[in-house]
Amino acid sequence: MKLIFRFFFICFAYMLLAGHASFVAAQSSGASGFLDAIADSLMDITDDPARPHKPDSARWLNTRQKLEESRLNEQNLQMEIEQLKLQSYAADSLKLAQQKEVVDSLREVTTGVPVVVEEDTLFYIYTNRGGLSPTQRSIQISEMITRLGKGNNIIPDSVVILHEDFTTDVMYGSQVIISLTDKDGLWLDMSRDELAKQDRQIIVDTLKILQDKYSLMRLIRNIFLFILVIISQCALIWLTNFLYRKLKIKIDSVKEKYLKPIYIKNYQFLSINREENVIFFILNILRYVLIVIQLIISIPILFSIFPQTENLAMQIFSYILTPTKKIFWSIVHYIPNLFVIAIIWFIIHYVVKMIGYLEKEIAAGRLKINGFYPDWAKPTYGIIRFLLYAFMVALIYPYLPGSDSRVFQGISVFVGLIVSFGSSSAIGNLIAGMIITYMRPFQIGDRIKINDVIGNVLERTPIVTRIRTLKNEIVTIPNSTIMNSQTTNLSESARTTGLIIHLEITCGYETPWKDVHQLLLAAAESTQNVMSDPHPFVHEQSFNDFDVAYEINAYISDANLLTQVTNDLRQNIQDKFKEAGISILSPHYYIQKGDKQ
Numbered sequence: 001m002k003l004i005f006r007f008f009f010i011c012f013a014y015m016l017l018a019g020h021a022s023f024v025a026a027q028s029s030g031a032s033g034f035l036d037a038i039a040d041s042l043m044d045i046t047d048d049p050a051r052p053h054k055p056d057s058a059r060w061l062n063t064r065q066k067l068e069e070s071r072l073n074e075q076n077l078q079m080e081i082e083q084l085k086l087q088s089y090a091a092d093s094l095k096l097a098q099q100k101e102v103v104d105s106l107r108e109v110t111t112g113v114p115v116v117v118e119e120d121t122l123f124y125i126y127t128n129r130g131g132l133s134p135t136q137r138s139i140q141i142s143e144m145i146t147r148l149g150k151g152n153n154i155i156p157d158s159v160v161i162l163h164e165d166f167t168t169d170v171m172y173g174s175q176v177i178i179s180l181t182d183k184d185g186l187w188l189d190m191s192r193d194e195l196a197k198q199d200r201q202i203i204v205d206t207l208k209i210l211q212d213k214y215s216l217m218r219l220i221r222n223i224f225l226f227i228l229v230i231i232s233q234c235a236l237i238w239l240t241n242f243l244y245r246k247l248k249i250k251i252d253s254v255k256e257k258y259l260k261p262i263y264i265k266n267y268q269f270l271s272i273n274r275e276e277n278v279i280f281f282i283l284n285i286l287r288y289v290l291i292v293i294q295l296i297i298s299i300p301i302l303f304s305i306f307p308q309t310e311n312l313a314m315q316i317f318s319y320i321l322t323p324t325k326k327i328f329w330s331i332v333h334y335i336p337n338l339f340v341i342a343i344i345w346f347i348i349h350y351v352v353k354m355i356g357y358l359e360k361e362i363a364a365g366r367l368k369i370n371g372f373y374p375d376w377a378k379p380t381y382g383i384i385r386f387l388l389y390a391f392m393v394a395l396i397y398p399y400l401p402g403s404d405s406r407v408f409q410g411i412s413v414f415v416g417l418i419v420s421f422g423s424s425s426a427i428g429n430l431i432a433g434m435i436i437t438y439m440r441p442f443q444i445g446d447r448i449k450i451n452d453v454i455g456n457v458l459e460r461t462p463i464v465t466r467i468r469t470l471k472n473e474i475v476t477i478p479n480s481t482i483m484n485s486q487t488t489n490l491s492e493s494a495r496t497t498g499l500i501i502h503l504e505i506t507c508g509y510e511t512p513w514k515d516v517h518q519l520l521l522a523a524a525e526s527t528q529n530v531m532s533d534p535h536p537f538v539h540e541q542s543f544n545d546f547d548v549a550y551e552i553n554a555y556i557s558d559a560n561l562l563t564q565v566t567n568d569l570r571q572n573i574q575d576k577f578k579e580a581g582i583s584i585l586s587p588h589y590y591i592q593k594g595d596k597q
Contacts, residue, residue, distance in 0.1 A: 110126065111124075112124025112125055112126045112134065112187070113125045113126075113134040113135050113137070113138040114138065115138045115141050115142050115145075116138075116142055117142055117145050117146055117149070117206055117210070118146070118210070118213075118307070119311070120206070122145075122199075122202050122203070122206060123198075123199055123202060125137045125138045125141070125184075126183075126184065126187040127181070127183040127184055127187065129179060129181060129184075130179070141177065141178050144175065144177050145177065145203060145206055145207065145210075146210070148172055148175075148177075148207060148210075149206065149207045149209070149210025149211055149213075149214065150210060150214045151211075154172070154207065154211065156204045156205075156207035156208045156211065157204060158172060158173070159171070159172050159177070159200055159203055159204050159207070160172075160200075161193075161196050161197065161200055163193065166181065166182075167179050167180060167181055167192070168180045168192045168193050168195075168196040169196075170196055170199055170200045170203060177203060178196075178199055178203075180192045180195055180196050180199070213307050214307065222305045222306050225305050226302060226305050226306070229298060229301055229302055229305070230302070232298075233294060233295070233298045236294050237291055237294065240287055240290055240291055240294075241287070244283060244284070244287045247283060248280060248283070251276065251279060251280070252276065255272055255275075255276050256272065259272045259275050259276065260272070261275075262275070296320055299316060300314070300316050300317040303316060330401065334401055337399040337401075340399050341396050341399050344392055344395050344396055345392065345396075348388055348389065348391070348392040351388060352385050352388055352389075355381060355384055355385065355388075356381060356385075358377075358381075359377045359378060359380070359381035360377075362374055362376075362377040363375075363377040363378060373440065375440070375443060376437065376438065376440075379434070379437040379462075382462070383434065425478075425480070426463060428480045429462075429463045429464065429478050429479045429480045430462050430463060430479075432478075432479035432480040432482065432483040433460075433461065433462040433463060433464075433479040434462065435483065436460075436465075436479055436482060436483065437460075441482075441487050441489060442457050442487065442489045442491075442492070443457065443491075444457050444458075444459070444460060445457060445491070446489055446490070446491035446492065446559075447489075447490045447491050447559040447560055447562070448467070448487055448488060448489050448490060448491070449487070449488035449490065450467070450477060450481075450482060450485050450486075450487050450488075451485050451486075453467060453469060453475050453477070454469065454470060455467040455468050455469035455470060455473075455475065456468050456560065458474060462479075463478070463479060464476050464477060464478050464479060465477050465479060465482060470563060490559035490562065491559040491560070493559075494556060494557050494558055494559040495557070497534075497555075498531050498534060498555035498556060498557055499555065499556050499557075499559050499562070500553050500554065500555055501553070501554055501555075501556055501562060501565055501566050501569065502551050502552065502553045502554075503551070503552050503566065503569060503570060503573065504541060504549055504550070504551045505520075505549075505550055505552075505573065505584050506544065506547035506548065506549050506550070506584070506585045507547060507548055507550065507582060507583070507584060507585060508546070508547050508548075508583065508585055509546075509547070509548060511548075511582050511583075513540065513548065513550075515580065515582065516538075516548075516550050516582070517538045517550070519573070519576045519577055519580055519582065520536075520538050520550060520552040520573065520576075521536055521537075521538060521552070522576050523552070523569060523572035523573040523575070523576045524536035524552055524554040524569060524572075526572050526576075527554065527565060527568045527569045527572050528565070528568060529556055529557075529558065529561050529564070529565050529568075530554045530555065530556060530565060530569070531554070531555040531556060531557055534555050536552065536553060536554040536555070537553050538550055538551065538552055538553070539551040539553065546585065547585045552569070552573070554569065
């Protein structure tokens with residue numbers, strides 16, 4: 001009876017094993033051995049000749065047959081389990097192969113999310129896990145490693161690897177640092193266990209670095225270094241100021257020996273004291289530059305001592321290094337453009353010098369061009385020089401740094417608009433000055449009359465013309481006003497045919513006109529600076545109510561003597577008429593006949 005109970009217990013166990021294929025596969029060899037042992041025991045009992053046969057031997061035979069059938073069934077079941085196992089392995093292999101193909105196709109276009117600790121990239125995460133994206137997993141892992149590394153009581157070598165059915169976890173104590181699946185391994189062409197071993201070593205090394213970085217001894221050492229850097233910087237600043245003061249005293253003591261006044265021709269440009277002040281100013285600038293350089297070096301060092309401010313140190317240093325590097329490389333890249341600008345300037349400069357040489361030759365009269373007056377040489381040279389330099393600026397403009405930027409172009413347009421709107425009258429005067437130059441209505445030194453202003457031309461510029469009047473007043477007249485006014489050049493006529501001066505007098509009807517003519521001509525001929533050829537002449541201007549108007553005309557060759565000659569002529573007329581006893585009725589006066597004087 002006990003044997004039957006054992007048989008049914010074994011059958012029930014095998015039924016349970018058939019429901020769980022993996023467990024049966026793992027234990028099939030042990031169960032088979034167990035059934036074989038039972039069957040062998042029963043056969044030994046039945047076949048034992050020493051054992052007496054009992055009446056129920058038929059039942060023992062039946063039991064033995066059933067055991068044989070159970071053994072056969074167990075072998076068939078084991079074969080089916082092996083087939084299921086093979087099918088499962090084949091399905092898993094096919095699934096992994098398909099996943100590998102997908103990963104290989106995505107590897108070229110997909111970048112992993114780095115796990116960064118203290119700006120150091122440890123490894124990359126490519127797949128989701130537990131509802132977390134690669135970015136979230138990376139942040140979680142980074143925070144976990146940082147938190148563990150900043151702890152003062154951890155043992156980095158205690159990081160272990162825990163193998164599960166579907167995951168491999170890297171853990172410290174009960175905290176999971178990173179959990180890896182087969183997909184994580186596929187991205188790096190290795191198994192998850194190999195990947196876990198690799199990541200575990202990286203994590204251990206990082207924890208050791210963080211533990212050393214944030215240890216108490218490291219903090220004490222950093223504080224000591226911080227104080228040492230501050231003391232050193234203060235000492236350098238004191239030493240710089242000390243050397244500056246000593247150098248000032250030394251220069252002041254030897255200035256009379258080594259410094260000499262600087263002269264430009266007869267003008268003393270710099271005296272010894274001024275030279276000393278200039279030297280002190282330069283030394284003071286150098287002193288502050290040296291202190292600033294020291295601070296630029298020491299402040300990033302101070303921030304880099306502590307891990308908490310290390311990033312700030314690099315950021316402060318980048319504020320200085322980045323613009324410096326940018327300026328340096330801008331200068332290097334600008335060198336080819338600088339050569340182009342130098343060549344353009346060189347060509348234009350020597351073209352202008354050549355034209356300047358021609359201008360001097362024409363102005364001096366050594367070079368003559370038909371239809372081109374010598375007084376045109378200087379203003380023409382100025383116009384051509386302006387146009388050449390404007391052309392040079394137009395050529396150089398594209399090679400200027402930042403010329404293609406919208407800000408630079410906008411500023412250029414803005415300046416152009418300001419010049420256009422603010423200098424319209426100046427441009428008008430400039431154009432009028434150019435026209436006056438080539439019209440040649442007067443020259444420097446000519447006596448001219450513009451509206452009510454009479455005087456000699458003192459200066460003619462592209463914008464205005466200055467005139468010195470007869471009262472020694474200097475009047476500035478815009479060239480546009482001259483263009484719009486009637487201009488009388490007195491000197492031009494005096495240089496060519498002679499300038500006619502004229503005076504009008506009146507005499508009574510009782511005076512013979514021949515006597516008046518004779519006296520006026522005699523007065524003109526006796527006046528100094530009056531030309532004898534052409535000869536003076538008299539015009540009878542009009543018959544008035546009480547007198548006749550006569551006008552004496554005489555030629556002079558110098559318009560600058562107009563006032564003096566006119567004055568002398570008046571005096572001579574009075575003398576001649578007084579000698580002849582003829583009265584001049586200008587202004588009118590009445591003589592009542594019969595009155596006794």
